[in-house]
Amino acid sequence: MSKRPWGYQPQPERPDPTWELHQETQSVRAGLARSGFGETSEALYLNSGFTYASAEQAVSSFADEVDHFVYGRFANPTISMFEERLAAIEGAEFCVGTGSGMSAMFASIACMVKSGDRVVASAAMFSSCYVILMEILPKWGVEVELVETNDVKGWTKALSKPTKVVFIETPSNPMLDIVDIKMVSDLAHNVGATVIVDNVMASPVLQKPLELGADVVMYSATKHIDGQGRVLAGAILGKRSYLEEHLSQFVRHTGPSLSPFNAWVLVKSLETIGMRVDRMSQSAQKIAEFLEARPEIKSVRYPGLKSHPGYEIAQKQMSGGGSTIGIEFKADQASVFKFMNALRVIDISNNLGDSKSLITHPASSTHRRLAPEVRAEMGITDSVLRLSVGLEHYSDLLKDLEQAF
Numbered sequence: 001m002s003k004r005p006w007g008y009q010p011q012p013e014r015p016d017p018t019w020e021l022h023q024e025t026q027s028v029r030a031g032l033a034r035s036g037f038g039e040t041s042e043a044l045y046l047n048s049g050f051t052y053a054s055a056e057q058a059v060s061s062f063a064d065e066v067d068h069f070v071y072g073r074f075a076n077p078t079i080s081m082f083e084e085r086l087a088a089i090e091g092a093e094f095c096v097g098t099g100s101g102m103s104a105m106f107a108s109i110a111c112m113v114k115s116g117d118r119v120v121a122s123a124a125m126f127s128s129c130y131v132i133l134m135e136i137l138p139k140w141g142v143e144v145e146l147v148e149t150n151d152v153k154g155w156t157k158a159l160s161k162p163t164k165v166v167f168i169e170t171p172s173n174p175m176l177d178i179v180d181i182k183m184v185s186d187l188a189h190n191v192g193a194t195v196i197v198d199n200v201m202a203s204p205v206l207q208k209p210l211e212l213g214a215d216v217v218m219y220s221a222t223k224h225i226d227g228q229g230r231v232l233a234g235a236i237l238g239k240r241s242y243l244e245e246h247l248s249q250f251v252r253h254t255g256p257s258l259s260p261f262n263a264w265v266l267v268k269s270l271e272t273i274g275m276r277v278d279r280m281s282q283s284a285q286k287i288a289e290f291l292e293a294r295p296e297i298k299s300v301r302y303p304g305l306k307s308h309p310g311y312e313i314a315q316k317q318m319s320g321g322g323s324t325i326g327i328e329f330k331a332d333q334a335s336v337f338k339f340m341n342a343l344r345v346i347d348i349s350n351n352l353g354d355s356k357s358l359i360t361h362p363a364s365s366t367h368r369r370l371a372p373e374v375r376a377e378m379g380i381t382d383s384v385l386r387l388s389v390g391l392e393h394y395s396d397l398l399k400d401l402e403q404a405f
């Protein structure tokens, strides 16, 4: 075989900065591991396996005695770059990338519970999370109790009994209900529970659950982390002890692994997440205020509006209202559909957190799977639309909405 060509030279490691780097700097620098080619941008290692210099090196790699990649289900250099970068942005001790947000949500809970254990969750949530909690886990003997987002008495009562896991989605999808992360974490820790937060709607830019007392954060990276409608992915972040005692073995053997290609897309997306989410949130605030003043609208749900029942808590725990708005029309479903069909810029689509503004009718799409009574409890009537505000100029979006009315 030929000599290693093209001047491959393992890069000497530079000393780390002596000061703490800002989030913007971490977003473009953290986790970067250059190969001997010295490429500027993060490389895509699209491989499932790895080779060893000797049989002995293979043995010690498998025994975790040396740092050497073993198999794509466990780790891969491109995936590790994404994980390190997201962990730095979140301020977490570890990050595990997964193939989707749902595999992250499922693994984060399933790695901890066994038959007879109890899970408490906030009632307003994404429909697939609801199916895992209310249909799949109970089938395996896990008891699940739901609490209304803002019901302090309810939380106190539910968390007076031994509990293994507390799962909260705040803001919730699609009605943007807010749970007080610190209040629930304090109550949960009194009974020894691990608090897992679905932070999809806020993103790591606007809310840091670990700083507020939560133990674990999970993402659908499909949303703001990619934010450009390209790949499906998820992530679980938190304390090293949770990784070592629960998650690590579970994901190694059940295989919810992220693809290296998707990790490569995501590691670049993280470079711009701060700018994107801040801009989307600023535009969403203006659009929410505009919608609230329209006579056709019954109510607007947006954490940055004073009319939101969770406004005070949102002010405490979020640095912006986020990109998503829940809109309840006075009209019936047929008129709401007419409104959607009249839009010229905003697309009809069930994704969110995207650079393109998207509108969806949750009752017939994302939350269709829920029973009508459950939807009604979550406030998802047939007259509700969810608007995910993108990166277009906000005045074009206002014009689009105005002409559709």
Ligand SMILES: *Cc1c(COP(=O)(O)O)cnc(C)c1O
Binding pocket: 100, 101, 102, 103, 105, 126, 128, 129, 169, 172, 173, 198, 200, 201, 219, 220, 221, 222, 223, 232, 233, 234
């Ligand atoms: C989209 C979403 C998920 C699921 O993520 P996928 O990447 O689609 O699997 C989970 N939670 C919330 C709040 C979401 O919006």
